[in-house]
Amino acid sequence: MTDSSDSISLDDLAPLAWNGADDVVIVGGGLAGLFTALKLAPRPVTVITAAPLGTGASSAWAQGGIAAAVGLGDSPEQHAADTVAAGAGIVDEAIANLMTREASARIEDLLRYGVPFDRDLEGKLMLSREAAHSERRIVRVNGDLAGKAIMGALVQAVRRTPSIRVLEGFVVEDLISEGRFVTGVIARTVGARHDQPIRISGRAVVLASGGVGHLFAVTTNPVEARGAGLAAAARAGATLADLEFVQFHPTAIAVGRDPAPLATEALRGEGAILVGRDGRRIMDGVHPDLDLAPRDIVARAVYEASRGDGAFLDARASVGARFPARFPTVYAACMAAGVDPVVEPIPIAPAAHYHMGGVLTDANGRTSLDGLWACGETASTGAHGANRLASNSLLEAIVFGARIAEDISGLAPAAPMAAPAASGRPIRGGAAPDDGATATLRRAMTDMVGVVRDGARMARAVETLDRLRRNAANADLRNMATAALLIAVSAERRKESRGAHFRSDFEAPREELAHRSTITLDDALGELGAPADERAAS
CATH class of the missing domain: 3.50.50.60 (FAD/NAD(P)-binding domain)
Structure with missing residues (x-):
């Protein structure tokens, strides 16, 4: 504070x-x-x-679209059930049901704001399917341009709104x-x-x-x-x-860019498959839903393959020549990196998403x-x-x-208040970058608090992140280190594997841990032995 x-x-x-x-x-x-x-x-x-x-x-970069039970044969209840199933035992079911029940009304709002969702010849919303959904319920824009189109429409609406x-x-x-x-x-x-x-x-x-x-x-x-x-x-x-x-998307395009371009999950919904360098399917024997299994399962399989001979997304048979028109964003990213997805598999790796x-x-x-x-x-x-x-x-x-x-x-606006007085007293901080410390932080998170975790590596991460937090030379690094430290402490606390949190030293879920976790910064610093005055000043 x-x-x-x-x-x-x-x-x-x-x-x-x-x-x-x-x-x-x-x-x-x-x-x-x-x-x-x-x-x-x-x-x-x-x-x-x-x-x-x-x-x-990140909203502007979203490719897949928005999930909403607006198609024939679908229902908010089924959408909520899929949400609960994917959430690995700790979804708040009341919240999930509330969210899926209100989805249709919010899609109508977006349409009124001018979002050009894809429609069929009869004018009905076109729907696609993605991993772990039991129905086609993804409302999209031109294949993989949903986020860009939605944000474009909302920006225009905001610019037109004088309040x-x-x-x-x-x-x-x-x-x-x-x-x-x-x-x-x-x-x-x-x-x-x-x-x-x-x-x-x-x-x-x-x-x-x-x-x-x-x-x-x-x-x-x-x-x-x-x-x-x-x-x-x-x-x-x-x-x-x-x-x-932290969810790791299994199909970031591995071409050395930061941030990594994304190969939308909708490609797998259209039939693209995950393969190793030898062409064998990565998901064979891993999950009955194969390439449309829940993201955490797919991400770990791709992670293991990428550590070996490499992992690839092959859309040649399923999309092929339709790629440029069907998935223009992914196509452009691939071509910029020298990969033609029409005729060759796309190199991929999991990425924090x-x-x-x-x-x-x-x-x-x-x-x-x-x-x-x-x-x-x-x-x-x-x-x-x-x-x-x-x-x-x-x-x-x-x-x-x-x-x-x-x-x-529902809160009544109060009368205008006076502006606060200015203070000329300088504070430590500023936006001057600290590229070395930032790189150390990001590498520690990927290597020690990434797709596959264990207690020993997370303990080292906590030490590194706390040191970076205490010695941060600017506010940006302090915020990054604080957020990263809280994630690492929370991950070390959960001694099981559940959903996107996978520990090689606790590979199975534990029934007694099938609940949400909470933490405060004071809690975390107390566990690290920070004195009360440092915690109060944090």
Whole structure:
């Protein structure tokens, strides 16, 4: 937590007209943040985003689409059952049912905002199937362009909405709180060498700051997915949940790019198969659903194959010449790397893709801190359990974004407050990069807290991450190390294998551990032996 005196106000930034506290402050310009802002209109909202609006968000990179039981023969109950089954025993069933029941209405919202979902000749939504879904229920845009199209439509809608103010080029580093009541955020200009933090006060703060993929050396997530929101909430005292459950996508395109391009799961839904260099199917004898098995199972199989002679996704027979038109994003990524997926298999490897854990919330997105809500990948609602069902991520973002908007709308706006006074006192921090320390952190997470884990390696990771946290030379590295440390401690605590959390020293699930986990930063630092004064100052 950062003391509010260690900052200057927006009043001191001439380009930004500001006369007091904002009504609602939303941290993050991805799907969850923008959808929440739109659903709050005409209530005044300020959206803070590090990257230009519509970029830098994992939502924009989503290829598969949104899962929703809108087809004949499907039902929200069946969708919820598939969600629970994929979640490996710890999904909150009430939350899953709530999410799937509200899916159809949220798809209608997106259509009203102008999202051009694929339709058939009769005008009905075209649906595809992905792994662990019992029905075709993935609503898509031009094969693999769902995220880009959805974000494009929402950005336009936001630009047209006068009640939404967007602050681009600011990264939120901390929450401001009075006791357990969150009253605003501390932000700084992206790329600033010398920290001049700004204080943005709000009567309601919504964290929609994205995931943690870039804490790992191999990821499909944009660079902004560094766990900053998670770390800020933790320092403010928020309860976190299920942090050990990090989903690794089995089919990142292994061509040496950071972040790694993604080969959408929809390719396997169309019949593409996973093979070794010798052409043998990787999933033979591993799972009865073969290439459409749950992601954690597929990711481990691909991980083992990639450690040997290599792993590949072969779409030559199933997609072939239709590849450029059917999956243009994947095709372009492959061709840029010198791989023609029409005539050759695509080299693949698992990559950090989605975080099931996050800031613990209730059904309305409320966190354990008053005045703070969370949605999207930053939140842990209980909908995903130990292993997210494919294409439920975008669905969760819009369902709970809408519920947060409804919850906040029930709060009467207060009279404008005076702007906080500026303080000239400098603080340690700034955005100066520390590439060596960042690389050490990311490699430790991939090597020691990755697809396959064990106690000894995680203990080494905890030591490394805590050292990086304590010695961090800037706020960005401090946030990364804090989030990574919390994930590693949570993973070491869970002495079993469940869903995306797989331990070679505890390979089986344990019935007594079939429940969600919670942690606070104070808990974690206490386990490491940090004195009370250091924990209070963290």
